[in-house]
Amino acid sequence: MMTTTTATTHILHRQMAHTLPVAASAQGVFITDTQGRQYLDASGGAAVSCLGHGHPEVLSAMHAQMDKLAYAHTSFFTTQAAEELADLLVQDAPAGTSHAYFVSGGSEAVEAALKMARQYFVETGQPQRRHFIARRQSYHGNTLGALAVGGNAWRRRQFAPLLIDVTHVAPCYEYRDRQSGESAEAYGQRLVAELAAAIEGLGGENVIAFVAETVGGATQGAVTPVPAYLRGVRELCSRHGILLILDEVMCGMGRCGTLHACEAEGVVPDLLVVAKGLGGGYQPIGAVLAQAFVVDAFARGSGAFQHGHTYLGHAMACAAALAVQRVIRRDGLLECVTRQGAGLRERLVAAFGGHPRVGDIRGRGLFQAIELVADRDTKQPFDPALKLHARIKAQAMSEGLMVYPMGGTIDGQNGDHVLLAPPFIVDDAQLDMIVQRLARAVDAALATAPR
Numbered sequence: 001m002m003t004t005t006t007a008t009t010h011i012l013h014r015q016m017a018h019t020l021p022v023a024a025s026a027q028g029v030f031i032t033d034t035q036g037r038q039y040l041d042a043s044g045g046a047a048v049s050c051l052g053h054g055h056p057e058v059l060s061a062m063h064a065q066m067d068k069l070a071y072a073h074t075s076f077f078t079t080q081a082a083e084e085l086a087d088l089l090v091q092d093a094p095a096g097t098s099h100a101y102f103v104s105g106g107s108e109a110v111e112a113a114l115k116m117a118r119q120y121f122v123e124t125g126q127p128q129r130r131h132f133i134a135r136r137q138s139y140h141g142n143t144l145g146a147l148a149v150g151g152n153a154w155r156r157r158q159f160a161p162l163l164i165d166v167t168h169v170a171p172c173y174e175y176r177d178r179q180s181g182e183s184a185e186a187y188g189q190r191l192v193a194e195l196a197a198a199i200e201g202l203g204g205e206n207v208i209a210f211v212a213e214t215v216g217g218a219t220q221g222a223v224t225p226v227p228a229y230l231r232g233v234r235e236l237c238s239r240h241g242i243l244l245i246l247d248e249v250m251c252g253m254g255r256c257g258t259l260h261a262c263e264a265e266g267v268v269p270d271l272l273v274v275a276k277g278l279g280g281g282y283q284p285i286g287a288v289l290a291q292a293f294v295v296d297a298f299a300r301g302s303g304a305f306q307h308g309h310t311y312l313g314h315a316m317a318c319a320a321a322l323a324v325q326r327v328i329r330r331d332g333l334l335e336c337v338t339r340q341g342a343g344l345r346e347r348l349v350a351a352f353g354g355h356p357r358v359g360d361i362r363g364r365g366l367f368q369a370i371e372l373v374a375d376r377d378t379k380q381p382f383d384p385a386l387k388l389h390a391r392i393k394a395q396a397m398s399e400g401l402m403v404y405p406m407g408g409t410i411d412g413q414n415g416d417h418v419l420l421a422p423p424f425i426v427d428d429a430q431l432d433m434i435v436q437r438l439a440r441a442v443d444a445a446l447a448t449a450p451r
């Protein structure tokens, strides 16, 4: 089977000039293309495939669902798969969570959360609340509302005239933004003070929500918050009656070693957004997990969340996600994430801790990243024109390794990082292989990038 080029494909691919291998089959942590080449999926695609590929129990749950019922519109019916998934998610969600709202992916889930937050204030007699505050260098999705709250400069640039006005504050990016002599705690407090000033500027009574990724993902690469920062944010939001929306589309559903990343921060958001690992890639699915007081306001008021899509709570998607989530719990895979995550971190430190072009190794659980620098002492990034991240991705693919490199780490233009998010079932030999192949890919890419 041939590979695709713009001349031979009718798909508008992500990169028109790029030739993609054709994925043919997948099992465990490997994807095989039509040429018979195997790729070790060290990024779970984009932090999606938490159970790896071809998991027999998920496949059989999907087959069983398909044989019974593939789809029933949610304005006519509910389904057992969706009800059981909601029960399971609410049971294991942060305290106070009462309902799940099922959509088809991360961006849709973020959109739903933004509208839920707005409607909450309309229902409770505060219709003047109309502002969202979010963070620079964040990613919340590519639909217009999600793109507006997102702080990824290059993704936003050409669509800026179409985006709602959102106030952006600094991300928590300790490697570059914590000042010398400043403790992690003081740095976190400085960020909370910046948010407080932004709230003050807009008037606390006019703000709907603060939106943030618990652990930064696609834009910055596994950037963990400093201790107590999110607790400070939580207190500040509560003080002003502002909702806290945590976007755990990438970092959540076990990826960082706790089911929800916010558990490790001791913070309960008002709306928790999940996707990716929820269905593990077996079906497209995302969800908003809402606190009871939000849903109660709808129940006491209009009686409905004014939103909806054709594929809300899709039976196949819910059945697949339910199977994925049951396997994670039954097989104790959160412990595996913590253990193998530590193993991955150790190997990364061994391979890159002294590497002259790696400035930072960071992350939590099986969500780890390295940040590339031209100079470790000054943290000077590579010239963005070199597209080092793209060179690393290409080299890694030729090594038979899938990783998730990205440029613009620092400000949307400068900086390169490589994100790793292997399946929770990854074993030690595969971790060795990931880091060995990555080390070769990084060095090969650097050899082609003149400084």
Ligand SMILES: Cc1ncc(COP(=O)(O)O)c(C=O)c1O
Residues within 6 Å of the ligand: 046, 105, 106, 107, 108, 110, 139, 140, 141, 142, 213, 217, 218, 247, 248, 249, 250, 251, 275, 276
């Ligand atoms: C934190 C976060 N939110 C939202 C999204 C958007 O999700 P999707 O691509 O499923 O629409 C992503 C995707 O990478 C993400 O990382």
